[in-house]
Amino acid sequence: DADVTQTPRNRITKTGKRIMLECSQTKGHDRMYWYRQDPGLGLRLIYYSFDVKDINKGEISDGYSVSRQAQAKFSLSLESAIPNQTALYFCATSDHRGSEGTQYFGPGTRLLVL
Amino acid sequence: GIQVEQSPPDLILQEGANSTLRCNFSDSVNNLQWFHQNPWGQLINLFYIPSGTKQNGRLSATTVATERYSLLYISSSQTTDSGVYFCAVDYDMRFGAGTRLTVKP
Numbered sequence: 093d094a095d096v097t098q099t100p101r102n103r104i105t106k107t108g109k110r111i112m113l114e115c116s117q118t119k120g121h122d123r124m125y126w127y128r129q130d131p132g133l134g135l136r137l138i139y140y141s142f143d144v145k146d147i148n149k150g151e152i153s154d155g156y157s158v159s160r161q162a163q164a165k166f167s168l169s170l171e172s173a174i175p176n177q178t179a180l181y182f183c184a185t186s187d188h189r190g191s192e193g194t195q196y197f198g199p200g201t202r203l204l205v206l
Numbered sequence: 207g208i209q210v211e212q213s214p215p216d217l218i219l220q221e222g223a224n225s226t227l228r229c230n231f232s233d234s235v236n237n238l239q240w241f242h243q244n245p246w247g248q249l250i251n252l253f254y255i256p257s258g259t260k261q262n263g264r265l266s267a268t269t270v271a272t273e274r275y276s277l278l279y280i281s282s283s284q285t286t287d288s289g290v291y292f293c294a295v296d297y298d299m300r301f302g303a304g305t306r307l308t309v310k311p
Contacts (some may be wrong), residue, residue, distance in 0.1 A: 125299065127299075132303075133303060133304075134210075134292050134294075134301030134302055134303050134304050135249075135292070135294070135299075135301045136301065137298055137299050137300075140298070140299075150298060150299075151207065151298065151300070180247065182249065184249075193237055193239075193254060194239065194251050194254040195239060195241075195251055195294075195299070196251060197241075197248075197249040197250075197251075199247075199248060200247055200248075200249075
């Protein structure tokens with residue numbers, strides 16, 4: 093089984109709809125992240141969480157919100173989707189209790205906003 | 207925020223060739239990672255290397271933190287090395303735009 097899972101893997105929605113992307117991990121890591129990737133570009137950080145009670149904005153948080161329901165679960169919400177939020181979304185985890193902060197990524201969610 | 211530049215943007219190699227990818231960053235960093243995104247979109251961490259040199263099989267990486275750059279070396283390239291290579295820096299993970307590598311058989 094995959095260590096970092098994302099649901100759904102693909103989603104088509106309409107402008108103005110609220111949607112939620114979910115991420116779960118079985119790695120026991122303390123930190124979780126949400127990124128978006130636009131075609132031909134690198135990833136940009138949306139939000140990150142260092143533990144259940146800690147949420148931080150990333151480079152592009154406007155239009156998004158997150159919830160860290162448990163150490164293993166981190167969800168991303170688009171309150172009112174717009175077409176320029178069409179992108180590939182990745183969740184990632186890392187463990188900073190050890191000596192390194194290597195990030196491990198989920199398989200991604202392709203979102204299309206019409 | 208920190209600026210991250212990767213070069214070259216595109217690289218085409220014949221199988222068996224060696225290559226060097228570069229990542230420059232505009233300020234001192236505490237975290238630098240290299241990733242490979244395969245043609246199916248999957249992202250795999252290659253190295254966590256804020257300083258020094260590491261090797262893993264045909265891949266190695268060196269970060270010279272005082273001079274604000276990191277290099278990723280790929281030796282004896284294989285077609286499975288194709289994809290996009292990203293570096294990312296610091297606690298808020300600023301990514302470069304990537305180097306797209308194509309290895310031809």
